Amino acid sequence: MLFDSTLSLKHNVQIMKARNFRYIRPDSLQHAYRILEENGGDAVPIAGGQSLLAGLNMRLSAPKLLVDIGGLKELAGQSQRDGTIRLGALTRHGELLQSDLVRKQLPLLAQAAAHIGHVAIRNRGTLGGSLAYADPAAELPACSVALRATLVLGSAAGEREVKAEDFFKGLFETDLRPGELIVAVKFPAPQANTTAGFAELARRRGDFALVGLAAMVSARRDRIEGARLVYFGCVDRAKVAASVSVAVSGLAMPVLDTAAFEREIRQDLTPDDTPGLRAETKLHMATVLTRRVLNSLVMQAAS
Numbered sequence: 305m306l307f308d309s310t311l312s313l314k315h316n317v318q319i320m321k322a323r324n325f326r327y328i329r330p331d332s333l334q335h336a337y338r339i340l341e342e343n344g345g346d347a348v349p350i351a352g353g354q355s356l357l358a359g360l361n362m363r364l365s366a367p368k369l370l371v372d373i374g375g376l377k378e379l380a381g382q383s384q385r386d387g388t389i390r391l392g393a394l395t396r397h398g399e400l401l402q403s404d405l406v407r408k409q410l411p412l413l414a415q416a417a418a419h420i421g422h423v424a425i426r427n428r429g430t431l432g433g434s435l436a437y438a439d440p441a442a443e444l445p446a447c448s449v450a451l452r453a454t455l456v457l458g459s460a461a462g463e464r465e466v467k468a469e470d471f472f473k474g475l476f477e478t479d480l481r482p483g484e485l486i487v488a489v490k491f492p493a494p495q496a497n498t499t500a501g502f503a504e505l506a507r508r509r510g511d512f513a514l515v516g517l518a519a520m521v522s523a524r525r526d527r528i529e530g531a532r533l534v535y536f537g538c539v540d541r542a543k544v545a546a547s548v549s550v551a552v553s554g555l556a557m558p559v560l561d562t563a564a565f566e567r568e569i570r571q572d573l574t575p576d577d578t579p580g581l582r583a584e585t586k587l588h589m590a591t592v593l594t595r596r597v598l599n600s601l602v603m604q605a606a607s
C-alpha cells in the first residue's frame with residue numbers, strides 16, 4: 305500500500321521521508337558513467353550518503369534514481385608516485401585520520417578530518433562526496449585548496465583535471481558537469497620548509513564550523529616567508545584569502561599583534577550576518593584563529 309510519507313503528528317511535529325526513488329549499484333566505473341549518462345538529470349550518485357540522504361529526507365531534492373558508487377574499487381585507494389599523492393574519491397574521512405601516508409605527507413587532511421562530524425559520519429562520509437557537495441562550512445574543500453589539489457573528474461566522455469581553486473564556484477556550486485564523477489584527488493607532496501596549520505571554532509565538538517582556517521605556511525628563522533590561507537564557515541566557498549596571505553608573509557613569529565592583517569581579513573571574507581551570529585563576530589573569530597594557527601606553527605617547530 306502506498307501512503308503519503310509526510311506524517312502530521314500530534315503537537316504539529318512533521319516526519320519527513322524521501323520521495324520514492326530507484327536504486328542501482330553499478331559493477332564498474334564505466335557502468336556508473338553509462339547509467340548517469342542514460343538517465344540525465346534523473347540520476348544522482350550516492351557515496352557515503354551522509355549529506356545526500358539528509359537532503360532527500362527533507363525533500364530538498366527528489367532524484368528518480370540513486371546510483372550507489374560506494375563499492376566501486378576504481379574510486380578507492382591511496383598511492384604516491386613522482387611527488388604526487390593520489391587519494392581515491394571514496395577515501396573515508398576516518399581513513400584520512402588513520403592513513404600513515406596522509407598523516408606523514410598531508411597532515412592538514414588528518415588534522416581537519418578529526419573535526420568532521422562524529423565517528424559514525426567519518427566512517428561513511430567520503431572525500432569525493434565532501435568536495436562534490438561543496439558546503440562552505442566543510443573542512444575538506446578548504447584543505448584541498450590550501451594544499452593545491454587537483455581533482456580528477458570522469459564521465460562517459462573521458463577524464464579531465466581541474467584545480468581545486470577553480471572547482472568551487474559558489475555556495476554549494478562546483479565545476480562538476482552532468483554525468484561527471486570525482487574519481488580521485490591529487491595532491492603535490494609538500495615542500496620541505498612548509499608546515500600545515502588548522503583550527504576551527506564550532507558551537508560543539510562535531511558541529512559544522514562557524515569559522516575555520518586551513519593554512520600552509522613556509523617559514524625561516526621565526527619569520528613567515530609565504531602563506532596560503534583558506535577560511536571556511538565564514539565565506540561562500542573555498543578560496544585562497546589572497547590579501548591576508550600576503551599580509552602575514554614577512555611577519556615575525558610568534559605573532560603578537562593582529563593589526564597587520566585585520567583589514568585584509570575584512571577585505572577577503574565579507575561574511576553575512578546569520579541567525580545567532582553577526583558578521584562582525586565572525587570577522588573577530590577569523591582574526592583570533594589566524595593568530596592562533598600561525599602561532600601553532602612555532603609550537604610545532606619547537607616540539
Ligand SMILES: Cc1cc2nc3c(=O)[nH]c(=O)nc-3n(C[C@H](O)[C@H](O)[C@H](O)COP(=O)(O)OP(=O)(O)OC[C@H]3O[C@@H](n4cnc5c(N)ncnc54)[C@H](O)[C@@H]3O)c2cc1C
Pocket residue numbers: 348349350351352353354355356357358373393419420421422425428429430431432433434436437439441442443444480484485486487510511512513
Ligand atoms: C550530523 C552530521 C554532521 C556532519 N558534520 C560535518 C562537518 O562537521 N564537516 C563536514 O565537512 N561535513 C560534515 N557532515 C557531512 C559529511 O562530511 C559528508 O560525509 C560529506 O559532506 C559528503 O560525503 P558523502 O560521501 O557522505 O556524500 P553523499 O552524501 O553520498 O553525497 C553528497 C553529494 O555529493 C555527490 N557525490 C558524492 N560522491 C561523488 C563523487 N565521487 N563524484 C561526484 N559527485 C559525488 C552526491 O551526488 C551528492 O550530491 C556531517 C554530516 C552529518 C549527517
